[in-house]
Amino acid sequence: MNQHLVVLGWHNVEGSWCFPSQPGAGTRGIQRQFRALKRYANVVPLGWALRELAAGRPLPRRSVAITFDDGYRDTLEIAARMLERLELPATVFLVPGILSGDVNPWWERLGWAFAKGRARQVEWEDQRLSLAGSRSRLRAFKLVSERLKRRDRRQREQSTDELVSLLAPQGTYRADDLFLDWDGARALCRTMAIGSHSMHHAILSEESPEAQREDLAASRRRLQEELAVEADLFAYPNGAARDFSPATVAAAELAGYSHSVTTQGGVNRPDTPPHEIRRWVVYPERGVAGLGVIPRDLAKAGLDR
Numbered sequence: 280m281n282q283h284l285v286v287l288g289w290h291n292v293e294g295s296w297c298f299p300s301q302p303g304a305g306t307r308g309i310q311r312q313f314r315a316l317k318r319y320a321n322v323v324p325l326g327w328a329l330r331e332l333a334a335g336r337p338l339p340r341r342s343v344a345i346t347f348d349d350g351y352r353d354t355l356e357i358a359a360r361m362l363e364r365l366e367l368p369a370t371v372f373l374v375p376g377i378l379s380g381d382v383n384p385w386w387e388r389l390g391w392a393f394a395k396g397r398a399r400q401v402e403w404e405d406q407r408l409s410l411a412g413s414r415s416r417l418r419a420f421k422l423v424s425e426r427l428k429r430r431d432r433r434q435r436e437q438s439t440d441e442l443v444s445l446l447a448p449q450g451t452y453r454a455d456d457l458f459l460d461w462d463g464a465r466a467l468c469r470t471m472a473i474g475s476h477s478m479h480h481a482i483l484s485e486e487s488p489e490a491q492r493e494d495l496a497a498s499r500r501r502l503q504e505e506l507a508v509e510a511d512l513f514a515y516p517n518g519a520a521r522d523f524s525p526a527t528v529a530a531a532e533l534a535g536y537s538h539s540v541t542t543q544g545g546v547n548r549p550d551t552p553p554h555e556i557r558r559w560v561v562y563p564e565r566g567v568a569g570l571g572v573i574p575r576d577l578a579k580a581g582l583d584r
Contacts, residue, residue, distance in 0.1 A: 281337055281338050281339065281340045281341075281342065282332060282335070282337060282338065282548055282549050283338070283342065283546050283547070283548060284323075284328050284329070284332055284338060284342050284343075284344060284546070284547040284548075285320075285342065285343045285344070285546060285547070285559070286325065286343075286344045286346060286540060286547065286556060286557065286558040286559070287316075287343060287344070287345055287346065287558065287559050287561050287570075288346045288347070288348060288514075288540070288542065288558045288559065288560050288561065289309070289345075289346070289347050289348075289354075289358070289560075289561050289562075289563060290347065290348050290349055290351060290560075291305065291349075291351040291353060291354075291457075291563075292305040292306060292309050292351070292353040292354065292357045292358050292563050293305040293306060293353050293357070294564070295351070295387055295390070295457055296387050296388075296389075296390030296391040296393075296394055296457075297386045297387050297389075297390040297420075297424075298562070299390075299394075299417070300562075300563075300564035301564065304563075304564035305353075305357075305563040305564045306357055306563075307566070308562075308563040308564045308565055308566040308569065309357070309358060309361065309563035310361055311566045311567050312561065312563065312566065312567060312569065312570055313345075313361050313362065313365055313367060314365070315567045315570060316343055316345070316367070316570075317365050317367060319341070320341045320342070320343040321338075321339035321340065321341055321342050321343065322343050322344070322345060322367045322368060323338065323339065323342050323343070323344055323368065324344070324368040324370070324472060325344035325345075325346060325368075325369075325370040325472065325474075325512065325540075326370070326472060326511070326512055326537075326538075328342060328344055329512075329537070329538045329547075329553070329556065330537075332547060332548070332549055332551075333549065333553065335549050344368075344369075344370070345362070345367060345368070345369040345370070346369065346370045346371070346372065346474075346514070346540065346558065347369065347370070347371040347372070347471075348371075348372045348476055348514055349372070349373075349374060349377070349384070349458070349476060349480070350371065350373045350374060350377055350378060350458055350459045350463070350464065350467075350476075351457055351458060351459070352456075352457060352458060352459055352463065354371055354459070354467065354471075355459060355463050355466055355467050359467060359470045359471060362470060362471070363470045368471075368472070369470075369471045369472070370471060370472040370473070370474050370512060371467055371471045371472070371473060371474070372474040372475060372476035372512070372513070372514035372540070373459075373464055373467075373473060373474070373475065373476055373502065374476045374477060374478070374479070374480045374498070375475075375478055375497075375498055375501040375502060375505070376478050376479045376480065377454070377458050377459075377480065378458075378459060378460055378461050378463075378464050378505075379460075379461070380454070380455070380460065382479050382480060383452075383454050384454055384457070384458060384480065385427070385435060385436065385439045386424060387452075387454070387457055387458075388439060388443065388452050388454070389420060389423065389424065389427075389439055389442060389443070390420055391448060391452045392442060392443045392446040392448045392452070393410070393416045393417070393419060393420040393423075393446060394413075394416060394417075394420075394448075395446075395448035395449050395450060396410060396416070396446030396447055396448045396449075397446075397447045397448070397449060398410055398445060398446050398447055399411060401419075401442070401445045401446060402445075403423070403441075403442060403445060408422075408423070410446075423442065427439065428482050428485075428517060428522075429482070429485065430482075430485060431481070431482075431485045431486055432479055432481040432482075432485075432486065435482075461505055464505070464506060465505075465506060468506055468508065472508075472512075473502060473506055473508040473510055474510055474511075474512035474513060474514060474540075475495070475498045475499050475502055475510050475512070475513045475514070475536070476498075476513075476514050476516060477494055477495065477498050477513075477515075477516050478493075478494045478495075478497045478498040478501070479494060480516045481494065481516060482516055482517055482522050483495075483515060483516065483522065483523050483524075483527045483530075484521060484522050484523050484524045484526075484527060488526040488529075488530070491526055491527055491530040492529075492530040492533060492534070494530075495513065495527075495530045495531055495533075495534040495536070496530075496533070496534040498510075498534075499511075499513075499534050499535060499536065511535060511536055511537045511538075512536065512537065512538055512539075512540065513531050513534075513536040513538070513539040513540065514539070514540040514558075515527070515539060515540070515541055515542075517542065518540070518541045518542030518543070518558070519541070519542060519543065520541070520543060523539070523541070527539075528554045531554055532554070536554075537553065538553045538554065538556050539553070539554040539555070539556060540556045540558050541555060541556060541557060541558055542558055542560050543555075543557055543558070544557060544558070544559045544560075545557030
C-alpha cells in the first residue's frame with residue numbers, strides 16, 4: 280500500500296529579476312518536466328492527497344502534487360495552459376496583497392534595482408558591495424536578500440527603499456509586469472486549486488504572534504471573498520525551517536488551514552505533521568534534470584531520462 284506523497288513547487292516559469300534564466304529556457308524546461316511527470320508519475324490534487332494520507336488511505340503509486348507560489352503572470356499564461364492540455368491538477372498559493380497591488384514584491388523589486396542600478400558599488404550597513412558586472416550584481420543581490428529575510432516586514436520595506444535609492448536604477452519598476460491581479464487569479468481558478476501564501480508575503484517567524492494571526496486569517500478570508508474558494512491550504516513564505524515557528528502553526532490552525540506547506544524537501548507520509556508538509560522546489564529552466572531532487576523510486580521509474 281503506497282502512503283508516500285511527493286510535493287513539488289515552482290515559482291515563475293520564464294526568468295525574472297530574482298530568478299534569472301535565458302529567454303525561453305523556462306518554458307521549454309517546464310514543458311519537459313510536466314510531460315515527464317505525466318508519463319512516469321501519478322499527479323494528484325494536493326488537497327485530496329493530503330486528506331487521504333492523513334486518513335491512512337492508500338495513494339496511487341508514485342504520487343506527486345504540483346504547486347506554484349506567489350502568483351507570477353506566467354503561472355497563468357504558460358504553466359496553467361500546459362497543465363490543462365496534459366490534464367494535470369495543480370495548486371497555486373496566492374498573496375492577496377500582491378493581487379490588490381498593496382504589496383510590492385520586494386525580492387523582485389530589489390533584483391531589478393541590482394540589475395539596472397547605475398551605481399558601480401554601494402556602501403550599505405558597513406559593507407561595500409561591488410557591482411562591477413552581472414555576476415557581482417547577482418552575488419550582491421543574493422547576499423542582501425538573505426539578510427533582509429531576517430527582518431520584519433516593515434524593516435525590510437524600509438531597507439529595500441534605501442537600497443533602491445542607493446543603486447539608482449534606470450527606469451521604473453512595475454510589479455504588474457510580473458504578477459497577477461485579481462482578474463488573473465479568477466482566471467487561474469478555472470484550472471488550479473487556490474491556497475494562501477499569506478496576506479503580505481512576510482517571513483512569518485520575524486513577525487509578532489498577533490501579526491501572524493491577523494495575516495493568516497485575513498489572507499484566507501480575502502481569497503474566499505474574492506475567488507469563492509475554500510483556500511484551506513497554506514504555504515509559508517520562503518518556507519525554510521526558520522521561517523515559521525510554533526506561533527505560526529498556531530495561527531494557521533486558528534485561521535482554519537488544514538495543512539501548511541514548507542520548502543523543506545522530503546517525502547510526506549501519514550505521520551508527517553499537517554503544518555510541516557515537505558516540498559521540493561523546482562526550477563523550470565533545468566528541465567527534467569531539475570526533477571533529480573525527487574526520491575529515488577521516481578527517478579528509477581524514468582524521470583531521469
